[in-house]
Amino acid sequence: MAGTAQIGVTGLAVMGRNLARNFARHGYAVAVHNRTASRTRDLVEQFGHEGTFVPAETAEEFVAALERPRRLVVMVKAGAPTDAVIDEFAPLLEPGDMIIDGGNAHFADTRRREAALRERGLHFVGTGISGGEEGALNGPSIMPGGSEESYASLGPMLETISAKADDGSPCCTHIGADGAGHFVKMVHNGIEYADMQLIAEAYDLLRQGAGYDPARIAEVFRDWNAGRLDSYLIEITAEVLAHIDAATGQPFVDVVLDQAEQKGTGRWTVQIALDLGVPVNGIAEAVFARSLSGHAGQRAVGRGLAGPAPVALPADEAALFADQVEQALYASKVVSYTQGFHQLQAAGEEYDWTLDLGAIAGIWRGGCIIRAAFLDRITAAYAKDPALPSLLADEQFAAELGAAQNGWRTVVATAARLGIPAPGFATALAYYDALRAPRLPAALTQGQRDFFGAHTYHRVDRDGVFHTDWSGDRAETQQS
Ligand code: 6PG
Secondary structure, eight states: OOOOBSEEEEOOSHHHHHHHHHHHHTTOEEEEEOSSHHHHHHHHHHHGGGSEEEEOSSHHHHHHTBOSSOEEEEOSOTTHHHHHHHHHHGGGOOTTOEEEEOSOOOHHHHHHHHHHHHTTTOEEEEEEEESHHHHHHHOOEEEEOSOHHHHHHHHHHHHHHSOBOTTSOBSBOOOOSTTHHHHHHHHHHHHHHHHHHHHHHHHHIIIIISOOOHHHHHHHHHHHTTTTTOBHHHHHHHHHHHOBOTTTSSBHHHHSOSOOOOOSHHHHHHHHHHHHTOOOHHHHHHHHHHHHHHOHHHHHHHTTSOOOOOOOOOHHHHHHHHHHHHHHHHHHHHHHHHHHHHHHHHHHHHHTOOOOHHHHHHHTSSSSTTOBTHHHHHHHHHHHOTTOSOGGGSHHHHHHHHHHHHHHHHHHHHHHHHTOOOHHHHHHHHHHHHHHOSSOTHHHHHHHHHHHHOOOBOOSSSOSOEEEOTTTTOOEEEOO
8 A cells, every 4th residue: 555655765864854854844744764763763753843754664664655656765875875775675666656866976877777767667866956954954956857757746846845046936947857967966066166266265365465364354255245246155155264263262264274175076077077078177176276285295395396475465455456356256256157057058968958057047046055146147148048158158247257357367467476376266267368369279289289190180261181291291181
């Protein structure tokens, strides 16, 4: 006999527990299960008053508690643990039932799992869930992939529990088939890495270049958060920088070891972008900056290298410099999002997904880590032109970057002059200038490749493929 729970969550660590609570708070009957049964009992004891939970101590009980089609949310670690849970539950399910993977799975794993379960008549819905533990409880941004049929059944529930944008729309939409949801979550995380790197560089420049202390920089970020940089990451940056370490009375940021870690989604974004041939310079520099920070040995060697000791600008120049840093931060942020959305475009073509970039920007306006006011602008840009080839093709963004470029250039030049590393700002400016360039030095690269490898080249003045006989009379022959 089918059960009555509209949704089930297995894996009740904080994220899974909070997601189950979110469903229960919205009136759904929620079957809950965990390998360690005490965690299931604890959830019901602590939060049973929030709604209807149906505790299950075994996989069979859990499946039996679910109404048809069964909707089973898996909230366990990505990789082998997810495969293990699928292997445990799939044999207990019937055609039309669905397994929803809410972890940060690699989209290629999701495509594999979706194809395998589809053979058994089951839906597999790889779902990006962004917003951390707080988001899972109070409203995440939700990026489900999988079939249209599964979304027809599952989507309304996810939209109910998702965050809502300022216009009230749910921060959840059907992203696309098979692994599209996890792919988009991956790119979200890549953009998050780039955002965080640019903020870190802005902080470093204000600290070392403007000579501001963390408390003053926190105020600067609070001011920026009232303007076009209004976003969750800018908001929490002000909080982190204003925080005083209780044990030492020092600024918290000064007692934290300066070696950034990473679980891997930003790295995946860059790996896939390399395969797709999409330049995500900002995300790549962010991943590499985290990696470099962790190489203590290399950095110890570097300490002795010649270079300027950063000297703060004179006070009367610091305020102007801070304004220029805001311009560099905003412009570089637009470039990073431009690159991230280019990767989404390329992925849609490569993996045969119909990705609605405006809808994706729209569900990132709330709940997720990169939620920001300017995502309204990106949503509007794609609504105005769904086939927009690049965010920089949007007149308003192009105009804003044009207006910011002098400050942006000054900041990159000042950083270089003072010896302050600003790879994110610099690579974003180099990308912007490369797009602007009427001719790129790639022509020379083609000549070199033809010289040492006979790899041929094209000409600007006529069609065809050409090679020059560099070791002979340097005659050019047309190859095709
Ligand atoms: C989110 C976050 C989350 C991320 C962790 C760790 O969207 O809620 O992006 O999914 O995985 O914050 O991120 P890193 O360890 O990769 O920085």
